[in-house]
Structures are given as structure tokens and as C-alpha cells.
Amino acid sequence: xxxxxxxxxxxxxxxxxxxxxxxxxxxxxxxxxxxxxxxxxxxxxxxxxxxxxxxxxxxxxxxxxxxxxxxxxxxxxxxxxxxxxxxxxxxxxxxxxxxxxxxxxxxxxxxxxxxxxxxxxxxxxxxxxxxxxxxxxxxxxxxxxxxxxxxxxxxxxxxxxxxxxxxxxxxxxxxxxxxxxxxxxxxxxxxxxxxxxxxxxxxxxxxxxxxxxxxxxxxxxxxxxxxxxxxxxxxxxxxxxxxxxxxxxxxxxxxxxxxxxxxxxxxxxxxxxxxxxxxxxxxxxxxx
Numbered sequence: 001x002x003x004x005x006x007x008x009x010x011x012x013x014x015x016x017x018x019x020x021x022x023x024x025x026x027x028x029x030x031x032x033x034x035x036x037x038x039x040x041x042x043x044x045x046x047x048x049x050x051x052x053x054x055x056x057x058x059x060x061x062x063x064x065x066x067x068x069x070x071x072x073x074x075x076x077x078x079x080x081x082x083x084x085x086x087x088x089x090x091x092x093x094x095x096x097x098x099x100x101x102x103x104x105x106x107x108x109x110x111x112x113x114x115x116x117x118x119x120x121x122x123x124x125x126x127x128x129x130x131x132x133x134x135x136x137x138x139x140x141x142x143x144x145x146x147x148x149x150x151x152x153x154x155x156x157x158x159x160x161x162x163x164x165x166x167x168x169x170x171x172x173x174x175x176x177x178x179x180x181x182x183x184x185x186x187x188x189x190x191x192x193x194x195x196x197x198x199x200x201x202x203x204x205x206x207x208x209x210x211x212x213x214x215x216x217x218x219x220x221x222x223x224x225x226x227x228x229x230x231x232x233x234x235x236x237x238x239x240x241x242x243x244x245x246x247x248x249x250x251x252x253x254x255x256x257x258x259x260x261x262x263x264x265x266x267x268x269x270x271x272x273x274x275x276x277x278x279x280x281x282x283x284x285x286x287x288x
Contacts, residue, residue, distance in 0.1 A: 002140075003082060004082060005083060008075075008085055008086070009126065010029070010066055010089050010090055011027050011040070013130055024137075025130050027042075028070065028071065029042040030097065031063065032045050032061050032064075042266075047267060047275070050271055051270075063268045065097040067100055068104045072107060075104060079111045084112060084114075085143065086117065086137075087101055090119060091118065117151055119150075119154055120155070120194065120196070121194055123269050124232035124234045127263075152286070157281070158193075160193035160280070161277050161278065163189060163192065164209055168273060169274070188206055190203075214247070220280050226282050227282065229258055230258070231259075231260045231282040232263055233280055233281075236265045236269060236277040247278070248262060251280055265277070
């Protein structure tokens with residue numbers, strides 16, 4: 001009989017505490033450094049504080065991957081409880097967190113099985129894989145088989161965001177000052193999507209953010225055969241609640257999702273994308 005399975009993820013999955021409890025998923029936080037202060041990316045240091053600090057002094061916090069030693073301290077007690085572990089991480093193209101998890105898993109190999117999955121995704125685009133892993137676990141699937149199925153699904157997570165500004169991407173060294181200035185002057189709102197584990201600009205919108213959000217969502221869902229369990233609307237803060245409610249209804253009108261979760265991205269994502277960023281994230285049906 002296979003050992004029970006524990007699904008784990010780093011904090012960039014952006015799942016709410018309620019979802020983590022409901023689906024029995026455990027997380028380990030990346031680290032945020034703001035000036036001399038160091039915080040785990042677990043909600044202690046909020047996006048609102050991050051934006052206020054940036055507007056006050058023009059500096060963004062730095063993010064740091066989970067170290068192999070921290071992973072070992074996280075994994076060891078779970079293995080001691082009698083679990084095999086399926087651990088999922090932010091795309092290895094964006095952080096060395098996944099590589100560090102692999103190193104820790106290798107060092108703990110004699111204590112139990114740890115299967116590390118590179119999500120090739122960001123935020124709840126990877127969180128969707130964790131929810132699928134939880135469903136497979138609850139169906140009695142063994143850890144190795146869950147990991148194999150999640151690796152098969154990674155290209156089918158539809159992960160994208162539309163940004164209100166490129167200023168934070170520029171400040172974080174992820175685009176040129178010329179690109180950021182040009183987008184600002186032309187009032188362009190770039191859409192970024194995950195391709196082969198990397199964030200790339202796929203389209204640029206123009207107009208008010210309310211109009212852009214609706215156009216973006218309609219285009220992302222158009223012609224897609226979706227996995228109907230769950231979808232996410234994930235934002236980085238400073239999006240009005242009324243707007244979020246309206247966009248949730250729009251997603252429900254456009255696709256037959258059983259549940260649409262609204263979540264706010266943690267500081268790791270928010271520090272790179274800035275306020276007003278919003279994405280609709282879902283799984284596409286793999287082609288047969």
C-alpha cells in the first residue's frame with residue numbers, strides 16, 4: 001500500500017490560507033528583504049506596505065529563494081510523519097528555488113521520497129497544479145504518479161497577467177527604461193504570459209484599466225477548452241472590490257468553471273509587477 005502523500009509548494013503559489021487548509025497543501029515561504037528588515041513572504045509584509053515604501057523612497061524589496069537548508073528543515077518533519085512528498089515550485093527559469101528543493105530532496109533520500117515538480121509557472125498558475133495534485137492525492141494516487149501527472153500538465157496551465165505599469169518591471173531590471181517610458185507615454189498596458197517557463201510580453205492593450213481587464217479576460221478565454229474545476233482571478237492589489245466582483249461574473253459567463261477564486265498575489269509577485277496587475281489563470285484541456 002502506498003504511503004500517504006503530502007502536497008507542498010513555495011509561497012509564490014499565491015493560494016489563500018483558506019484554500020491551503022481546504023486542500024491540505026503546505027507551503028514554505030521565500031524571503032523578502034526591505035532595507036535592513038527581512039520577512040518571510042507569508043503575508044507579514046503586505047503589498048500595500050511594499051507600494052507605500054516604493055512611493056516614499058523609490059526602492060523595491062529584494063526577494064530571495066528558499067535555501068537547501070531551509071528546505072531540509074521543512075521536508076524532514078513531513079517525512080517523519082510518514083508521508084511521501086510531492087513538492088511544486090515556481091518556474092526554475094525565474095528562481096533557483098526549485099533547484100534548491102532538488103538538492104534538499106537528494107540529501108534526504110534515505111528518509112523518504114520527495115518528488116520535486118518544476119511548475120514552469122508563476123503564482124496561481126502553479127497553484128492550479130497544486131489543487132490538481134490534491135485531487136489526485138485524495139483519489140489514492142501514489143506520489144510518483146502524482147508528480148508525473150503534474151509534469152504532464154505544466155504546459156497546460158494558462159498563466160498570464162495584464163499590467164497597469166511597467167515601472168516596477170523596469171525598477172526590478174526586467175525591462176528597459178526606454179520600454180517602460182514608451183509604454184507609459186503611449187498609455188499601453190502590456191500583457192505578460194508564461195511561455196516555456198519564462199514571462200514574455202504577448203500583447204499590449206490601450207485604454208482605461210476597467211476596459212482593458214474585460215478585453216483581456218475575454219481574449220484569454222476565447223476558443224479555449226478549459227478544465228472546469230477551478231479558475232483564478234489573481235491580482236496584486238489596488239484593484240477595486242467592485243471591479244473584482246464584476247470580472248468574476250464575466251469569467252463565469254465566458255467559461256463553465258465550477259469555482260472562480262479571487263486571490264491577491266504575495267510580495268514576490270507584486271514587487272515585480274506593481275499595483276493594478278491582474279490575471280485570469282486556468283488549466284486548458286490537454287489535447288488527446
